[in-house]
Amino acid sequence: MTLADLEVLERDFLMPTYARFPVELVRGEGCRLWDADGHEYLDLFAGVATAQIGHCHPALVEAVRDQAGRLMHVSNLYYTEPSMRLAERLSRGSLGGKVFFANSGAEANECAIKLARRHKPRGEVVVLDGAFHGRTMGALSATPQETKQEPFAPLVPGFRAVPRDDPGALASAVGDRTAAVMIEPVQGEGGVNPISMDVLRAAREACDRHGALLVFDEVQTGMGRTGTLWAWQGLDVRPDVMTTAKGLGGGLPIGACVTAPEYADVLRPGDHGSTFGGGPLVARGALAVLDVVEAPAVLASVLERGAQLAAGLHDLGLEGVRGRGLMLAFEHPDAPALVRRALLEHRLVVNATGPTTVRLVPALTLTAAEADEGLARLRAALAAQHRPAATI
Ligand SMILES: Cc1ncc(COP(=O)(O)O)c(C=O)c1O
Numbered sequence: 001m002t003l004a005d006l007e008v009l010e011r012d013f014l015m016p017t018y019a020r021f022p023v024e025l026v027r028g029e030g031c032r033l034w035d036a037d038g039h040e041y042l043d044l045f046a047g048v049a050t051a052q053i054g055h056c057h058p059a060l061v062e063a064v065r066d067q068a069g070r071l072m073h074v075s076n077l078y079y080t081e082p083s084m085r086l087a088e089r090l091s092r093g094s095l096g097g098k099v100f101f102a103n104s105g106a107e108a109n110e111c112a113i114k115l116a117r118r119h120k121p122r123g124e125v126v127v128l129d130g131a132f133h134g135r136t137m138g139a140l141s142a143t144p145q146e147t148k149q150e151p152f153a154p155l156v157p158g159f160r161a162v163p164r165d166d167p168g169a170l171a172s173a174v175g176d177r178t179a180a181v182m183i184e185p186v187q188g189e190g191g192v193n194p195i196s197m198d199v200l201r202a203a204r205e206a207c208d209r210h211g212a213l214l215v216f217d218e219v220q221t222g223m224g225r226t227g228t229l230w231a232w233q234g235l236d237v238r239p240d241v242m243t244t245a246k247g248l249g250g251g252l253p254i255g256a257c258v259t260a261p262e263y264a265d266v267l268r269p270g271d272h273g274s275t276f277g278g279g280p281l282v283a284r285g286a287l288a289v290l291d292v293v294e295a296p297a298v299l300a301s302v303l304e305r306g307a308q309l310a311a312g313l314h315d316l317g318l319e320g321v322r323g324r325g326l327m328l329a330f331e332h333p334d335a336p337a338l339v340r341r342a343l344l345e346h347r348l349v350v351n352a353t354g355p356t357t358v359r360l361v362p363a364l365t366l367t368a369a370e371a372d373e374g375l376a377r378l379r380a381a382l383a384a385q386h387r388p389a390a391t392i
Pocket residue numbers: 103104105106107109132133134135184188189217218219220221245246
């Protein structure tokens with residue numbers, strides 16, 4: 001099939017919710033991708049921050065291949081070792097309580113929202129402006145962005161948004177009726193905006209004062225992305241509940257909600273469920289990803305490569321360079337055009353999170369040479385910006 005054939009199938013059979021680039025990708029290895037014509041791309045986007053250890057890492061491929069040949073799915077009515085081992089590993093490596101497995105970031109957040117309501121019945125959830133917590137109705141209601149919410153009103157009631165950078169506003173929005181405050185330590189889809197320590201501390205204090213849960217959405221910041229396994233481990237604020245997805249499966253669909261011990265049994269039998277959640281196939285994959293990500297050398301490299309890329313972006317004269325570890329962004333007057341040109345003309349995969357923001361979230365296994373190569377390709381794409389746009 002040609003790319004034109006695929007475009008016809010998309011036009012006729014897929015709901016038009018995505019704007020795809022005219023590229024058919026057929027293979028990946030580490031930070032490289034290849035299209036159907038054999039062109040090689042350098043990938044600094046990692047499938048929206050999911051291919052955490054690169055494409056087709058041999059350890060992940062081997063784990064999935066082995067598990068696929070044994071047992072893929074039986075539901076949560078029975079025991080499977082990978083699921084139990086992954087729950088133990090996630091708990092011990094984070095908040096020390098209990099885990100619920102979901103299949104995506106939005107679903108992991110649905111669990112956190114339900115847990116908060118179970119903890120404090122009819123309670124409100126306070127979120128920050130610019131947040132993105134997902135597209136399901138609960139997670140969408142926690143995502144205070146007009147364009148995403150408005151067409152789907154009425155939303156789930158009981159969510160309140162406060163300014164992103166105002167500790168006082170946050171503190172006064174939290175009261176005895178607040179069930180939870182939900183925060184991404186670095187807002188991802190909103191444009192790679194680290195939340196200030198003042199806001200995080202204010203959230204912790206307000207939650208303690210009013211018996212509300214502090215929930216960190218680590219769907220994008222987790223699994224080593226910011227240089228510690230979970231972003232909160234690099235800060236001095238510890239949440240009561242955290243969610244993870246994206247990088248957890250290294251490309252496989254899995255999400256999880258993890259509690260501190262005090263909240264481990266808030267959700268009771270029958271309160272929540274997911275047919276596929278934490279099945280043995282994805283759990284085996286996630287265990288293999290954790291083996292790689294948790295190696296101290298990998299986490300150290302995240303900080304080194306992040307600093308290298310950030311310095312390189314500054315050297316290119318780019319404005320608004322920001323982020324943590326390998327979660328970076330910069331400003332550009334026409335981010336979508338730059339991203340398109342980078343992909344189609346310079347075979348560099350980066351992403352626009354908005355009209356003026358370009359985001360880089362490569363695999364944590366990115367090498368120093370690949371980081372330099374990415375910067376060189378970006379320089380070429382920037383230099384070409386006055387030429388007519390790519391039309392392929
Ligand atoms: C912080 C955060 N939370 C939740 C989600 C939703 O995850 P998913 O698309 O897997 O439902 C995303 C996705 O971008 C995210 O970045």
